[in-house]
Amino acid sequence: MLDAKYVNRLLHCDCVAGMQELPDECIPLTVTSPPYDDMREYGGHLFDFEAIAQQLYRVTMPGGVVVWVVRDAVVSRGESGTSFRQALRFQELGFLLYETIIMDRTGYYYGNNPRYGGSPEYAFVLSKGKPMTLNFITDRRNKNVGARQRCHRRRKDGGIDKCGLSKPIGMWGRRGRVWVYSVGFNQTTKDKAAYRHSALMPEAMAEDLIVSFSLPGDLVFDPFSGAGTTAKMALLNCRRYLGMEIHEPYHDTALQRIQVAQAELARRLDKSLGIHLTQKANRAAFRCERIELPERHEGNQK
Numbered sequence: 179m180l181d182a183k184y185v186n187r188l189l190h191c192d193c194v195a196g197m198q199e200l201p202d203e204c205i206p207l208t209v210t211s212p213p214y215d216d217m218r219e220y221g222g223h224l225f226d227f228e229a230i231a232q233q234l235y236r237v238t239m240p241g242g243v244v245v246w247v248v249r250d251a252v253v254s255r256g257e258s259g260t261s262f263r264q265a266l267r268f269q270e271l272g273f274l275l276y277e278t279i280i281m282d283r284t285g286y287y288y289g290n291n292p293r294y295g296g297s298p299e300y301a302f303v304l305s306k307g308k309p310m311t312l313n314f315i316t317d318r319r320n321k322n323v324g325a326r327q328r329c330h331r332r333r334k335d336g337g338i339d340k341c342g343l344s345k346p347i348g349m350w351g352r353r354g355r356v357w358v359y360s361v362g363f364n365q366t367t368k369d370k371a372a373y374r375h376s377a378l379m380p381e382a383m384a385e386d387l388i389v390s391f392s393l394p395g396d397l398v399f400d401p402f403s404g405a406g407t408t409a410k411m412a413l414l415n416c417r418r419y420l421g422m423e424i425h426e427p428y429h430d431t432a433l434q435r436i437q438v439a440q441a442e443l444a445r446r447l448d449k450s451l452g453i454h455l456t457q458k459a460n461r462a463a464f465r466c467e468r469i470e471l472p473e474r475h476e477g478n479q480k
């Protein structure tokens with residue numbers, strides 16, 4: 179059980195030092211986006227991937243998931259490949275590379291870019307054994323609603339096995355592996371203060387990952403919390419949060435942002451609008467009444 183001092187907290191620290199304080203196997207879900215190659219400076223702090231990966235493996239619960247959202251810089255005219263090397267190292271450490279989701283964004287500016295787009299962002303879903311929580315988002319509208327399909331399965335020898343008819347196709351199907359987000363001012367987030375951070379995760383992306391791989395009340399960890407996007411979306415979706423950020427100005431921004439989010443959650447609960455927070459998946463499972471309101475933060479916790 180994780181000590182209360184780590185629950186609903188944003189810590190100003192180096193995440194390796196911060197994780198070293200945590201007990202083994204205490205984190206059910208991490209949603210994080212580390213610095214991408216050397217695309218941004220973030221105050222010039224050290225990024226020790228090997229130590230971070232080892233600590234992440236140690237603190238993740240059996241059945242827990244780490245979503246590592248990463249993208250390559252273009253160096254010497256080619257993509258660096260750092261993201262793939264990181265994914266392979268996570269595998270060597272014992273994680274399953276459970277799946278890879280491509281995070282695309284709208285509104286590319288092509289300019290002189292001699293490619294189909296910017297380098298893609300990958301969300302590597304790494305699990306310690308079989309993931310204990312999978313709530314698939316079903317927001318893809320099916321074409322043949324009501325029809326039944328006969329499934330065919332290709333055998334290893336190339337032959338085809340026929341199986342029975344499917345259930346009638348419902349209105350909504352499971353989302354695929356390419357998720358698309360609108361980004362830019364007022365779209366990544368509506369929190370104006372958050373744009374002090376130069377590399378925000380879109381709130382919708384953090385929310386989709388959190389609801390897919392955790393349940394209300396679970397702790398959601400972000401070792402690179404930046405302006406606190408993961409923590410904010412965890413809070414608003416009735417999860418607990420723990421964030422670590424090394425660069426003080428970003429940490430301060432995250433503290434301010436989480437206070438605004440706490441007020442927003444309190445408003446939603448107070449007004450008791452039925453407290454069915456807008457969820458894209460499995461609405462019944464996301465009722466907030468059962469979840470106690472996290473304590474308020476007081477100031478900067480170092």
Ligand SMILES: C[S@@+](CC[C@H](N)C(=O)[O-])C[C@H]1O[C@@H](n2cnc3c(N)ncnc32)[C@H](O)[C@@H]1O
Pocket residue numbers: 191192193194210211212213214220221223224225226375377378379380401402403404405406407408422423424425428
């Ligand atoms: C890509 S940004 C994360 C942005 C965040 N997802 C958000 O939406 O605000 C990466 C962050 O990691 C922080 N960082 C870099 N090295 C760190 C370390 N060793 N420990 C903790 N934070 C670190 C940087 O300062 C930066 O804010």
